[in-house]
Amino acid sequence: MAFNPRNRGPLRTLAALFVIVFGLYGFLGAVSTWGDAQRTPKLGLDLEGGTQLILQPKLVGNQTINEGQITKAVDIIRQRVNGSGISEAEVTTQGGSNIVVSLPGTPDKATIESLKKSSQLRFRAVLVEGSAAPTPVPTSTGTPTGTPTSTATATAAATGKATATAKAAGTATPTAKSGYPPALAAATTPAPTGTATPGATATPGTTATASPTTAPAGKPANASDPAWITPDVQAAYTALNCAKPKDIEAIVDDPAKPMVTCSVDGRAKYILGPAEVLGSEVSNATSGQQQTQGGSTGIWEVRLDFNAAGTKAFGDVTSRLVVLPPPRNQFAIVLDNLVISAPVTQAALTAGNASITGSFTAASSKVLADQIKFGALPMSFTVLTQDDISPTLGGDQLRRGLLAGLIGLILVVGYSLFQYRVLGLVTVSSLVIAASITYAAVTLFGWSYGFRLTMAGVTGLIVSIGITADSFIIYFERVRDEVRDGRALRAAVETGWVRGRRTILISDAVNFLAAIVLYVLAASNVRGFAFTLMLTTIIDIVVVMLFTHPLLSILANTKFFGEGHKWSGLDPERLGARTVTYAGRGRVTIAARRAAAEGNQS
């Protein structure tokens, strides 16, 4: 076939599509050959079976748990096991206190560990920090100190300045110290307004160090007050050895009292004030690379957003701490009794967000963010039993379901050929392309995000045949309408496309909106559904834009379609085009024939 220059644009689009399709399959082939992906979609619990864990809460002493707590725990575990919602795990209770987790496939040890763990996140002010050895190294900060009196005013001014810096510059606060402890800065929203006095942040800490020591009597004034360090606490601190697992086991985390604990890496130990911000007051936690105006810094951070109560509490804590001498200007983030991070307060953070930086990697920052986000699970569990479970739907359900889908597809093909003649083949090939993209996407998401197909998902995909085919039908009907109005086919394809595209886009936009909202707000299986809907909607648009339309444009340039062959499905005569159509080579056929027909009728 001679190259028609009119086809250049459409051909380019088609080439782009084939690059995408082959890219997808190439990637799939690569990760299944050299990686650990499988070549078929992962199946859900109901089709493939999986593993069932029964978790029993660990109760200390005569501790009891009520139904409310267990319901909360179920929600948290559901989040942990199925955070993205697309693995379709099931979490339920058994006998009122045990939690049953059913996971598709075989979970690895880390997954099971993460389910068992309790997680209580609290923010506490650091009173004393020392190296992990049993006797504290006498640092300048180790001695109990009173609140500074004379220096307070001077530092207050400095604080004001520092706060201003943090607010105006946003991310500009530089990390004053290198290494441990990590620096705390206002969460990163690059503000265009600039670079005001970054040096100011480091000042409050240094000016206040040499504070006089007066042993305060009576009740501690606030959570940073060294009066919390009673002799008992001091003794516990002295005795604590972070290298001994037994010592770590024995750590008690009572939110109302000061606590003595270790850092999670065992390198430092702390005396901490009572808990001031609770994990439940963190509304969201995300991980990512630190961003500045200049772009990404390559430093991984965990960003925290607080709710109203948390914003207030966190603002109070940081405003108080920022004027204190080290180490009391640090606050500790305590997760499961251990300090995961004890950043230095560089500014009073009252905007309700914060970021934690440190020696994070991509993975460790994500783990921390997830732990913080999915929040306080007030108890830990033991695994009572772990069983492999069979699929709840027999294999023949899926087989016959797929058979039914296949029969349905054949019927659809037959119907489109019947309705649209050769044009139906365009529908069929578009559906084939859509199906192959869907297959690759589902398999790839199974590998990378743990997406699993359940029976409902399979039927959802079968229904999506209808919605995908509808895009073509809208398009074809539009083209036919244009032909009926007497446009030549090539023009009809273009105008039909412009009009049809609008309808296709708005109706898909509604579906997409449904998918996004349900995915963001709902939980469990509904998220799985939303994910499938999102996937099929995107694929629908991709196929109709990158395949069906260019293909039809090319076909419109062929003789068969362009001149409206009887079997093309776009025959102007059969479509009753009513104005004169110039059919090429001086023939003006339609009007003459129609006029004759009209004459016979009347």
Next chain:
Amino acid sequence: MSSFAQFGNELYTGKRSFDIVGRQKTWYAVSLVLLILASIGLFGRGLNVGLEFKGGSEFRVSSVTNVDNFEARGKTAVGTLATGSDVVVTFLSNTNTVRIQTERFDNALTAKVESALASEFKVADNKISASTIGASWGASVSQKAITALIWFLILVSLVLALYFRTWKMSLAALIALAHDLVITVGIYALAGFEVTPASVIGFLTILGYSLYDTVVVFDKVRENTLLAAGSGRLSFSQAANQAVNQTLVRSINTSVVALLPVASILFIGFFLLGPGTLLDLSLALFVGIAVGTYSSIFIATPVLADLREREPAMQQLKKRAERYQAGQARQTASAPAASGPDVQDGPDIQDRAAVTAGTGTSATGRPLHPSVQTGPRNQPKRPPKSKR
């Protein structure tokens, strides 16, 4: 086949036109009957909620030696004691345990089921344990799903109102959506099928489909009514009716294409598989898609027309259209022999449709034979002033 294309042509040009918008009372009545039936199902019979939502009892039969056909055996053992209850049987392979989940039984029944299972699987009584299980689709999951739905509906109303530049389309679309969901869920309740997480997903699919279909029809309505408002040749209802007719072929094709696969699942589910997830799902989807297509044509558009016709601007348009159509009808009547539609100039479709929608003297769109004509040929009557 050829007649179907012909059918499409006639619908497009307005040669053939179903009066859908004008006969809205009929459709409302049909829907009312359906809705009443559905509410009988919903409120009278009530939804049969599965154990995933309300929890239930669980039996574990351990150390089973013969596990052939465990699923059917477990189901019959429980089914004979508690008829009609939903039973999920799974096999825990590493401990040779058959797990049977049922709706919540009282103590007496639990004991009976235990002994029935013991004899069925030929194990000692102490190998069977019973416990209660909670809902895997707990209240919090439903709560979140409902919150998400409400947000979705708010957002989609806003998006549609912005896109179509009128909140009335949002309202009509939501009415059609509610109509579809109530009927689908109601029929589900009437059939006595159990609501499982899978069927909830099915309902959500319906929700998506129903809105999608309505938006497609409305987009054509928007286009036609804008044209009509410009030309003043058709009233809003007529333009909307024309839009529905013009998209009718598309609606039929789409619903057939969407229904064929679902119908084949339904068929296979019904004849080969028996009750189960597939049958439940495909029934919900079949009914939902059919009702969804019906409602976007017969409910959403007439409701929209009813809403819009009350606007003063639309009233005015109606008057303009009536005047224009009356004029057209007279013209056709006075000069029929000379003009077949082909000779009429101007490619726009409006005037043709106007002819049909007019006074009915030439309802088929065909020119009248001269012999049928009345009135003097060469002296057209001047219409009285009030009608001009």
